[in-house]
Amino acid sequence: MHIAITGAAGFLGQRLVQQLIASGELRQQPITRLTLLDQVEAPLPENPGSILVMSIALDITAPGALECVLEQRPDVIYHLAAVVSSAAEADLELGMRVNFDATRALLEGCRVQELTGTRLVMASSVAAYGGELPDVLNDMTALHPENSYGAQKAMCELLINDYSRRGLIDGLVLRLPTIVIRPGRPNAAASSFASSILREPLNGEAAVCPVPTDLAMFVMSPGKVVDALLHGAEVPGEALTPFRAFMLPGITVTVAEMLEALHEAAGEPARSRVRHEPDPRIEAIVASWPARFETTKARQLGFVGDDSFKQIVDAFMSECGHKRVNA
Amino acid sequence: MHIAITGAAGFLGQRLVQQLIASGELRQQPITRLTLLDQVEAPLPENPGSILVMSIALDITAPGALECVLEQRPDVIYHLAAVVSSAAEADLELGMRVNFDATRALLEGCRVQELTGTRLVMASSVAAYGGELPDVLNDMTALHPENSYGAQKAMCELLINDYSRRGLIDGLVLRLPTIVIRPGRPNAAASSFASSILREPLNGEAAVCPVPTDLAMFVMSPGKVVDALLHGAEVPGEALTPFRAFMLPGITVTVAEMLEALHEAAGEPARSRVRHEPDPRIEAIVASWPARFETTKARQLGFVGDDSFKQIVDAFMSECGHKRVNA
Numbered sequence: 308m309h310i311a312i313t314g315a316a317g318f319l320g321q322r323l324v325q326q327l328i329a330s331g332e333l334r335q336q337p338i339t340r341l342t343l344l345d346q347v348e349a350p351l352p353e354n355p356g357s358i359l360v361m362s363i364a365l366d367i368t369a370p371g372a373l374e375c376v377l378e379q380r381p382d383v384i385y386h387l388a389a390v391v392s393s394a395a396e397a398d399l400e401l402g403m404r405v406n407f408d409a410t411r412a413l414l415e416g417c418r419v420q421e422l423t424g425t426r427l428v429m430a431s432s433v434a435a436y437g438g439e440l441p442d443v444l445n446d447m448t449a450l451h452p453e454n455s456y457g458a459q460k461a462m463c464e465l466l467i468n469d470y471s472r473r474g475l476i477d478g479l480v481l482r483l484p485t486i487v488i489r490p491g492r493p494n495a496a497a498s499s500f501a502s503s504i505l506r507e508p509l510n511g512e513a514a515v516c517p518v519p520t521d522l523a524m525f526v527m528s529p530g531k532v533v534d535a536l537l538h539g540a541e542v543p544g545e546a547l548t549p550f551r552a553f554m555l556p557g558i559t560v561t562v563a564e565m566l567e568a569l570h571e572a573a574g575e576p577a578r579s580r581v582r583h584e585p586d587p588r589i590e591a592i593v594a595s596w597p598a599r600f601e602t603t604k605a606r607q608l609g610f611v612g613d614d615s616f617k618q619i620v621d622a623f624m625s626e627c628g629h630k631r632v633n634a
Numbered sequence: 635m636h637i638a639i640t641g642a643a644g645f646l647g648q649r650l651v652q653q654l655i656a657s658g659e660l661r662q663q664p665i666t667r668l669t670l671l672d673q674v675e676a677p678l679p680e681n682p683g684s685i686l687v688m689s690i691a692l693d694i695t696a697p698g699a700l701e702c703v704l705e706q707r708p709d710v711i712y713h714l715a716a717v718v719s720s721a722a723e724a725d726l727e728l729g730m731r732v733n734f735d736a737t738r739a740l741l742e743g744c745r746v747q748e749l750t751g752t753r754l755v756m757a758s759s760v761a762a763y764g765g766e767l768p769d770v771l772n773d774m775t776a777l778h779p780e781n782s783y784g785a786q787k788a789m790c791e792l793l794i795n796d797y798s799r800r801g802l803i804d805g806l807v808l809r810l811p812t813i814v815i816r817p818g819r820p821n822a823a824a825s826s827f828a829s830s831i832l833r834e835p836l837n838g839e840a841a842v843c844p845v846p847t848d849l850a851m852f853v854m855s856p857g858k859v860v861d862a863l864l865h866g867a868e869v870p871g872e873a874l875t876p877f878r879a880f881m882l883p884g885i886t887v888t889v890a891e892m893l894e895a896l897h898e899a900a901g902e903p904a905r906s907r908v909r910h911e912p913d914p915r916i917e918a919i920v921a922s923w924p925a926r927f928e929t930t931k932a933r934q935l936g937f938v939g940d941d942s943f944k945q946i947v948d949a950f951m952s953e954c955g956h957k958r959v960n961a
Contacts, residue, residue: 399800438876441774447766449776451795451877458796462789468778469785473726549765550778 308336310540311376313367313413314387315343318489319430319532321350323385324360326533328352333383333540334426342376345388367409377416383540386413386429392456393495399455406459411466417476427478428539429467431460431552433525435482436597445601446553453595464552471551477544481535481610484527484557485596487565488623497592501526504562505569505620508580509629517586520563523598527557527612528619535610542608556602556612568616572624574632635663637867638703640694640740641714642670645816646757646859648677650712651687653860655679660710660867661753669703672715694736704743710867713740713756719783720822726782733786738793744803754805755866756794758787758879760852762809763924772928773880780922791879798878804871808862808937811854811884812923814892815950824919828853831889832896832947835907836956844913847890850925854884854939855946862937869935883929883939895943899951901959 310327314320324341332338343349343362351362365372367388388409395402410429417425435458436444438451450461467478489502500517501524507514527535535555570578602610613619624631637654641647651668659665670676670689678689692699694715715736722729737756744752762785763771765778777788794805816829827844828851834841854862862882897905929937940946951958 399796439774447768447776447778449774449877450792451774452792453799453876455796455800458792462792465777465779465785465789465792469726469782472780473782549780550776 308333308338308383309340309342309379309381310338310383310385311342311344311379311381312349312385312387313344314389315362316345316347316349317387318491319486319529319536320345320385320387322529322533323387323536324349324352326537328355328358330537331356331358333537336382342379342381344373344376367412368404370412373413373416377420377422380420380422381425383426383428384413384417385536386410386427389430389460390456391496392432392434392454393497395456395459396454402455402459406456407462410463414466414470414476414478418470422476423474424477426540426544427467427476428536429463429478429480430536431464431480431482432457433482433484433554433596435461435464437595440597443599443601444554444597446604468551471544471547478551479539479542479547480552481539481605482552482554483532484525484555486529486532487524487526487619489529490626497589498524500589501562501565501593504581505565505623508569508577509573509620509624509627511580513580513582515582515584516562516566517584517589518562518593519585519590520566520583521561522590522594523559523561524593524596525557525559525598525600526616526619527555528622530622531611531613535605538608538610546608553604554600554602555610556605557600558613558616559599560616564616568620571617572620572631573629635660635665635710636667636669636706636708637665637710637712638669638671638706638708639676639712639714640671641716642689643672643674643676644714645818646813646856646863647672647712647714649856649860650714650863651676651679653864655682655685657864658683658685660864663709669706669708671700671703694739695731697739700740700743704747704749707747707749708752710753710755711740711744712863713737713754716757716787717783718823719759719761719781720824722783722786723781729782729786733783734789737790741793741797741803741805745797749803750801752803753867753871754794754803755863756790756805756807757863758791758807758809759784760809760811760881760923762788762791764922767924770926770928771881771924773877773931795878798871798874805878806866806869806874807879808866808932809879809881810859811852811882813856813859814851814853814946816856817953824916825851827916828889828892828920831908832892832950835896835904836900836947836951836954838907840907840909842909842911843889843893844911844916845889845920846912846917847893847910848888849917849921850886850888851920851923852884852886852925852927853943853946854882855949857949858938858940862932865935865937873935880931881927881929882937883932884927885940885943886926887943891943895947898944899947899958900956
């Protein structure tokens with residue numbers, strides 16, 4: 308079992324690599340080889356055991372860049388490399404090149420190598436939705452993206468579905484909810500606060516909440532997202548038709564519920580570290596993201612979300628070695 | 635008012651040219667120039683009056699092919715050129731090149747020339763729909779195409795919407811119902827019978843109906859499709875957001891109703907020229923096309939469909955100089 312991962316140096320990629328090494332197998336077969344691809348060399352995991360891990364720095368937008376990897380006929384490809392939404396919005400050409408053209412080149416490379424049995428798992432996003440949405444979205448809700456990142460992801464979904472339908476590859480695309488609680492530091496993403504207002508107080512630091520507390524979001528923990536990526540390699544291809552892209556089962560939670568979970572887990576001192584400073588610009592962006600989904604297809608296929616927001620907070624605290632005040 | 639038309643030698647393109655010449659104006663401005671583009675030289679219209687008509691044979695997939703036209707800064711571009719569904723299914727590369735890459739090159743050409751005010755009207759198709767569809771589709775029904783032609787059209791919709799959202803072009807995409815009654819002869823399209831079972835009997839010839847008579851289709855007459863293309867140039871851009879692709883208001887009609895309309899228009903002799911010879915292959919394809927739509931957006935924007943199937947038959951008979959038996 309040879310697994311190749313693009314975007315392997317990213318937060319999700321690194322976590323996926325750790326999980327694959329910990330599990331040691333995928334599709335009931337022992338993992339023998341991992342090929343990590345990113346524009347910088349992805350860090351080599353500690354204790355890979357008998358798994359041969361190679362980390363290659365390359366520009367996936369360069370012609371033929373992936374050829375040397377595809378020639379090795381990976382059994383599973385995780386395609387996580389992407390230019391994030393703010394960068395794709397700032398630079399249309401860059402977004403098209405990385406988010407769309409590189410995906411197309413990957414598909415064409417698979418076709419040339421006749422990797423008809425290779426499972427390709429790609430990450431799409433809630434950002435692919437937009438426009439005049441119903442209160443509760445489902446698997447048949449149209450993608451009317453209002454940002455270039457979402458448009459590029461939606462185009463990739465169509466392409467991967469068509470290549471899979473033609474039997475050229477065995478692909479699927481998982482639309483990810485907003486990932487909460489991300490580790491690390493705040494970043495420029497509009498959704499950054501959703502991790503910040505929990506992570507920083509739990510770490511004894513101050514945080515700013517820029518949105519009204521009744522704002523609802525559709526979220527999933529990093530652990531469940533990685534579980535979904537693993538499960539995405541396992542689902543039989545026949546079960547994926549007629550359309551191989553769908554939303555993962557996040558949970559709907561309001562900011563008030565997130566802060567209440569923080570309060571319960573770490574007490575009033577932690578909760579009081581969150582300052583409310585409305586930022587209409589951030590509110591406008593985040594409020595446009597759908598927060599309620601019936602994720603029937605994902606659930607039928609065995610994808611599992613978090614049970615509760617408390618579980619998300621507990622998982623983060625446990626990973627960081629924090630203890631609940633009321634435990 | 636300079637109008638450029640790709641696919642101008644096709645059935646719709648030629649009819650659009652005739653209608654533009656007959657009207658003499660678009661967007662309340664006199665038409666001064668028509669540029670007809672196709673892989674073969676589109677026939678020059680008779681009696682163009684004071685309108686300068688140029689017909690250029692070119693391969694729109696060749697690098698920079700459209701540059702000479704876009705440099706002339708057309709006010710409206712009709713993008714009708716496409717590889718049809720059966721050909722796109724037979725040859726993925728050809729379909730991607732003509733249906734997708736050429737559209738992208740057209741958009742990029744418009745961006746380079748800064749044609750931000752140019753109205754681009756593209757034709758998409760009912761073939762972009764597929765998968766597990768509801769009984770009645772609406773403007774928020776997802777596109778899950780089950781053919782490469784539909785996938786390529788759906789990708790173009792996303793791209794045109796994104797370029798328009800960014801203010802690089804002023805585009806819209808009209809999803810066309812099955813066009814009935816097409817002139818000419820039967821062709822290899824699965825939907826060919828839908829025109830044949832009316833056109834041939836009205837012309838005194840035999841025809842074969844390969845599908846059960848309770849099969850329903852979503853149809854529009856050639857005249858109303860061309861009217862919609864003209865109206866597509868007139869709709870204000872602001873009214874098109876948030877998503878600039880939608881289904882035109884066809885009408886739902888069963889094959890039995892089509893044959894009944896034939897009977898009423900041309901009597902039992904005409905009706906008896908239709909022989910029933912089931913073809914499961916054609917039935918499977920045509921039955922997979924959705925037949926019932928709420929086309930709210932198109933109607934709100936002022937697009938108008940046929941009143942009845944009788945009107946469609948009457949329009950065809952009138953164009954051909956046929957007389958109704960009961961008129």
